[in-house]
Amino acid sequence: MRPAAPVKHKRLIRSKDDRIVDFIAYAVGALVVLVTLYPLVFVVSASFSDPARVINGEITLLPKGFTLEGYKRILNYSLIWKGYRNTFLYTLFGTSVNLAVTLPAAYALSRRDFIGRNALTAFFAFTMFFSGGLIPTYLVMKTLRLVNSPLIMVFMGAVSVWNTVIARTFFQGNIPLELQEAAYLDGCSTTQLFLRVVLPLAKPIIAVLALFCAVGHWNSYFNALIYLSNANTYPLQIFLRNILILNQMDAMMMGDPDSMEFLLRMMQLKESMKFGIVVVASVPVLALYPFLQKYFVKGMMVGALKG
Amino acid sequence: MSQTTMTAQSIRRQPVLRRLTRNYELYLFALPAVVYFVLFCYAPMFGVQIAFKNFKPNLGIWGSPWVGLKHFQRITTLPSFLQIVRNTLALSLYQLAVGFPVPVVLALCINEMRSSKIRRTVQTVSYAPYFISTVVLVSLLEIFCNEHYGVLNALARAFRQETIPFLTRQQYFRGMYVLSGVWQGAGWSTIVYLSALTSIDPELHESAMIDGASRLQRVWHINMPCILPTLSLLFILQVGGLMSIGFEKVFLMQKDINIELSEVISTYVYKQGLQKLQYSFSAAVGLFNSVVNCLLLVLTNTVTRSLNGNSLF
Known part of the structure; x- marks a missing residue:
């Protein structure tokens, strides 16, 4: 820029x-x-x-x-490499889930003919203003059996309202409507349209979101601190805290x-x-x-x- | 342009039922996100009822007995709670007072740099700390404040002939917190302002120059008003977040020595809830915090809207 x-x-x-x-x-x-x-x-x-x-x-x-x-x-120092491996896996799978969930939802919200898009946007956006807080979230995760499971590192934060808005804005402004109409006329289904027409045109925004998400996963330490207690599943940042700040070596x-x-x-x-x-x-x-x-x-x- | 709107209208004119059936796939597209928000955001919101209950793990969220406002009454009688709220606010206000103007000034300066090479270098360098993790940031702080080899203390020795225990004396906690935050975030925050500055019509500057406006005057009378909407939007967001100071950095910087000033609401919730297992009480503290946050956001939004017509919603 x-x-x-x-x-x-x-x-x-x-x-x-x-x-x-x-x-x-x-x-x-x-x-x-x-x-x-x-x-x-x-x-x-x-x-x-x-x-x-x-x-x-x-x-x-x-x-x-x-x-x-x-x-x-x-x-x-094996702990560092164990952390490295875990963080790499969390980043890889976490980012993939982020994209797989965010992009289709953002595309749906970008379509003017999608009935209920305003209600759905409000449903998503409300979570920015009010949240249940740490303890109720923890208890719900416990009910879902996600506490102490590496899966929580992948699924926690799978969609962020902010990223969805960014992607939606991009779809609205950069994918010509005529192109989508033409694809429909040629007998494309919505899924085919999304995979073959929209996504290839959305490479810049996919790159942006992937990078945001990947950096977020790489540096994340809060979720691991709260939800993980098995050292084999710790990401790098937890080991870093133990070594650098708590002086445990x-x-x-x-x-x-x-x-x-x-x-x-x-x-x-x-x-x-x-x-x-x-x-x-x-x-x-x-x-x-x-x-x-x-x-x-x-x-x-x-x-x-x-x- | 007219082509686009025509197409949009033609879609809109189709009967609702046909639109619904033709686009059923779009609902499938949105489904995973909806499931996520239901499970990870809305379910915890219903779980907030444990703030009014006496949570027993074996009875679960729905089965535990109601106790009304008992936990909230306990909050109001807790002597340390006022101190915790005060710490949270003080830390946020310091951060706002120092952290908010710095990116604005920085963005104005970057925008005034004529050499695009220098400008780009400054941008690239100043964004970099944003990508450092909080854990690494706090350990950098420890390294630079170390009494033996810390560079900050080398400076302190040069000027004051003594070392300063930046991290082990509690009066420095807030300063270190805020300054390290500026170091990490100021560069990154300029992006939004710079993009607002980019969109200024150059004709404004040209005509101002013809009218004899100096460069300083143009910065003040053209650039500043142009970033004002962005400025107030970000201000709303920050004031709305006054009570939700980030958990990570405070928690990492906490030591027994500075606990009196460094205990904030989020760290308190964590300790009471997940370490001492007082789920209901801790959820009540969290709920109190969320409600105050929500009110703050609405309040600042109303105030800024009545002042200059810019608002978030």
Whole structure:
């Protein structure tokens, strides 16, 4: 997305006022870039640095005492990979369910000849204003036998009103009605029309929704905290919380402490491993996002038009 | 254009029954979503009745005995409850006061950047933190506030010759919560404003320039009014959410040391309900919260509509 090209001033004499605006805009931009990037660069640098120097606060920007020891240990840390696998599966299946439920519903709501679309929209939208709350939801999930089942990670949040509205708006504005009429005249059923005509034309919005949902699943931790209690089904974020915030790290991976020095070394390693873990956990999303940025932004804009 | 409306009208003119039967597939399309909302949203809404009951797991939601307003009376007599409501509001208000203007200013600045390359770089970089998970964000906070190697404390030492226990002294809790939120969300929030700024007719700027308006004046008298509808819409949404401060980050940042200021309604509901298993009492607290939220949303909507004619519904 590009903001409106500011009116070109090149031929005009730049007034003092003009230069002040320029200065402020670029200064703010520089500040934002600095404040945003510095922590990220710092974490990456620290993850490649000698643990002792990290703990002593010697790292300012670039790695010092380059080492891959932290990453080697993370590679052997099975809990992280178990979490990775679970999160990957939840993201894959969760996103598929999101799309499979949201897109047909949004298409139905986008059709003017769908009797009851206003009532149905209201039925969906009401859930944005009022909810049963955590405890009743938990009890209902328990009745449905979804508590402590990996399925809840896939189905919880399968449809969001917001995403449905975004998709509906897209269908309304971008799929020509004449095309749909023509398909009907050629003897297409609604399902065929949806699968063969509408969906191929809706690729941009499918990409947007898939990305929103996938990032949501990847970063989600609340549902797992509430509904899961079996460590085999934990997603990555739960393990991250245990390691990074609650400071629970398996003692077994550290080996036997036979001297104070060794113990100190292990303590340092444990602290500095956190940096590597942060990197390993965030890289998949952060590395993908710049390439997919235009889709994210498009999605936000389609949604913003009819919020 | 007229072609489209004609087609739409021709569809509309068909008899209702034929439309219903021809489009039965559309109802099947909507069915899974309806089932989802019934099971995951409306069923819990009916389950909210346990706030007026004494929930017994063996009797279930429908079978448990009614106790009227007993749990609500208990809420009003609870000494800590006022503090929890105050914490929730304070945290939200701080967040609103700091977090709301920052993206607006940022979007205005980005919009004024002439070099599109720089503009795009700033945008790409400032959106990035939005994709970091809350767990990672809170651990980044811990890393940067660490008393030994934290960069924030290196700065504190440089200026004040002492370390500041940002995360272990409770008076810093709200500040850390709000500032980390700005770091994570401000860039992303500019998208909506930037898209509003994009839709401004360049002729407005041109004629203002001919009339001798300076750039600052144009930002203030053209750009600001143009994003005002978006601004008030987002404001409504945020005020409507004042009492529903996110659970995740508060819960992750909670420590025994800061519990007095960091206990908010959602974390309280979680602890009372799922840790101490006081289902009914906890549901009552949650219901109180939902009702207040709903009222806040309606209230702010009415106020903004009467002020400038922009409203959500």
